[in-house]
Amino acid sequence: MFDRIAGRYDFLNRSLSFGRDVSWRKRIRQHLPKDKPLMLVDLATGTADQILFLLEGDAEISQAVGYDLSEEMLEVGRGKIKERNLEKQVTLLTGDAMACPAEDDTADIVTISFGIRNVLDVPTALLDMKRILHEGGKLCILECSLPPNKVIRWGYLMYFRHVLPKLGGWVSGDAYAYNYLNKTVETFPCGDAFCQLMREAGFEQVQADAMTFGVATLYTAVKPVGDA
Numbered sequence: 001m002f003d004r005i006a007g008r009y010d011f012l013n014r015s016l017s018f019g020r021d022v023s024w025r026k027r028i029r030q031h032l033p034k035d036k037p038l039m040l041v042d043l044a045t046g047t048a049d050q051i052l053f054l055l056e057g058d059a060e061i062s063q064a065v066g067y068d069l070s071e072e073m074l075e076v077g078r079g080k081i082k083e084r085n086l087e088k089q090v091t092l093l094t095g096d097a098m099a100c101p102a103e104d105d106t107a108d109i110v111t112i113s114f115g116i117r118n119v120l121d122v123p124t125a126l127l128d129m130k131r132i133l134h135e136g137g138k139l140c141i142l143e144c145s146l147p148p149n150k151v152i153r154w155g156y157l158m159y160f161r162h163v164l165p166k167l168g169g170w171v172s173g174d175a176y177a178y179n180y181l182n183k184t185v186e187t188f189p190c191g192d193a194f195c196q197l198m199r200e201a202g203f204e205q206v207q208a209d210a211m212t213f214g215v216a217t218l219y220t221a222v223k224p225v226g227d228a
């Protein structure tokens with residue numbers, strides 16, 4: 001499905017979120033240590049937008065590797081990396097977030113933006129993210145969520161169920177993809193329920209930062225020291 005919409009994906013992201021996804025993505029910068037060069041792994045990297053927004057921040061990212069299952073999404077991402085002459089710093093590879101080819105204990109930061117709800121087995125993916133991280137390394141998961149306020153939630157669901165699938169289907173030419181989007185967001189655990197999954201995978205300092213009335217949430221957590 002992502003192969004089919006790859007060419008229009010960035011445009012649709014920006015327009016259907018009214019540009020809000022940019023500030024949600026930038027929020028991750030606040031969680032990056034600024035005192036050392038960082039090795040970043042971005043899972044379900046798609047067209048590499050999350051990596052590019054982090055590289056523009058003030059943390060020093062010495063190496064970033066993005067993994068995804070969609071070759072077409074990766075190709076769009078590789079084009080963006082080439083355009084910006086970032087080929088030495090950023091590599092995009094085929095890889096499954098449930099069994100990532102990255103080695104154990106190698107990343108300072110693991111990110112996954114708007115990707116975790118697409119992964120078939122979330123607990124397995126969380127364990128694999130912990131495996132990749134150094135002890136004390138940080139996991140940042142950005143994902144769509146549902147606003148807790150009932151009135152705002154009602155308005156949002158009207159947009160999400162009736163407007164977004166039509167607009168997304170019309171621009172991308174793939175109605176299925178944008179129907180899939182609203183179904184996955186409505187059924188995916190968010191807030192405390194997702195924090196609980198992160199704790200069950202063995203992460204500590206788990207936090208959820210709800211943004212824009214709760215339509216997106218940044219979950220952060222740390223791999224405990226001693227959990228090699």
Ligand SMILES: C[S@@+](CC[C@H](N)C(=O)[O-])C[C@H]1O[C@@H](n2cnc3c(N)ncnc32)[C@H](O)[C@@H]1O
Nearest residue numbers: 002044045046068069070096097113114115118
């Ligand atoms: C909504 S896009 C998000 C892309 C990107 N992270 C972003 O922030 O725009 C979801 C991506 O997850 C990828 N994906 C789905 N399941 C995956 C898995 N098991 N492992 C790796 N990537 C996966 C899809 O191919 C797609 O590129």
